[in-house]
Amino acid sequence: EVQLVESGGGLVQPGGSLRLSCAASGFTFSSYEMNWVRQAPGKGLEWVSYISSSGSTIYYTDSVKGRFTISRDNAKNSLYLQMNSLRAEDTAVYYCARDMSINSVGYFDLWGRGTLVTVSS
Amino acid sequence: SYELTQPPSVSASPGQTARITCSGDALPKQYAYWYQQKPGQAPVLVIYKDSERPSGIPERFSGSSSGTTVTLTISGVQAEDEADYYCQSADSSGTNAVFGGGTQLTVL
Numbered sequence: 414e415v416q417l418v419e420s421g422g423g424l425v426q427p428g429g430s431l432r433l434s435c436a437a438s439g440f441t442f443s444s445y446e447m448n449w450v451r452q453a454p455g456k457g458l459e460w461v462s463y464i465s466s467s468g469s470t471i472y473y474t475d476s477v478k479g480r481f482t483i484s485r486d487n488a489k490n491s492l493y494l495q496m497n498s499l500r501a502e503d504t505a506v507y508y509c510a511r512d513m514s515i516n517s518v519g520y521f522d523l524w525g526r527g528t529l530v531t532v533s534s
Numbered sequence: 535s536y537e538l539t540q541p542p543s544v545s546a547s548p549g550q551t552a553r554i555t556c557s558g559d560a561l562p563k564q565y566a567y568w569y570q571q572k573p574g575q576a577p578v579l580v581i582y583k584d585s586e587r588p589s590g591i592p593e594r595f596s597g598s599s600s601g602t603t604v605t606l607t608i609s610g611v612q613a614e615d616e617a618d619y620y621c622q623s624a625d626s627s628g629t630n631a632v633f634g635g636g637t638q639l640t641v642l
Contacts, residue, residue: 448631458569458577458620460631472629475535508576517628520567522588524576 415439415523417509422528429499429532435492435509435525443487446512448521449494451505451530461507462494463518472518476502499532506530536560536625538634545640552608554637556621559602566604567622568597570615571636577620581606608639616641 421433433449449461462483463472471483482495492509506529510521538558546552556566566584569577579588581597584604594609608615621634 450631450633457618457636458571458622458633460622460633463629463631474630513582518624518631520565520579520582520622521569521577522579522582524578526576 417511417523417525419507419509419525419528422507422530424531424533425499426534427500427532430495430497431499431530433494433496433507433528433530437490437492437511440511442490446514446519447485447492448510448512448518449483449492450508450510450521450524452508452527453502453505456505459505460518463512464492465516470516496530499530501532504530504532536630536632538621538623538632540619540621540634540637542635543638543640545642546608546611547642548613549610552611552615552639554606554619554621554639555603556605556634557603558623558632560626561599561602561604561623563626564623564628566597566599568606569620569622570617571620572617580619611639611641613641615639
């Protein structure tokens, strides 16, 4: 079955860190560019970060630059998001999403079910 | 930063046509995409590259583009179409994805 499964969410204090993982299965992970998208409670979708299929090209939304790091391990069919210096406004469900573009941010044809990150003291 | 603008809400009776618009300055140069999201679920792609429909998406979903505005049209709305709909595109550099604020479709 073609799917993405996120894990690693939870409750963390402001200023803390968390590492999210996304396990891919049912398709050739190394051939696809990937993204993280988040959704704060009751709010809309917000794109967070993009990584090319090889990992050589990475983009971030301005609000997470310098705090979040996207990476991937194609041998393990996995995508990661290291989140440091977390703020209350980072509270959201984080989705990993498969990108159908080539060499640029495109569109997302496959989504995981998401993992909830709550930043609170 | 680049923004896409959608109406907060749209309503339609069963069998009628619902139209959801999305406006953005870069839309003449960048494709638009549409996602449907039901409560507690992940988004689902319903339209890509302005007007293409993925396999498995009903034919009543269609997309169009005119200048700085793209439109998602649902012909013959059904109760199961009640959901939030988001447009998405990229900025002119292609390095940032952008979502519209979302439109809640209510089926009366």
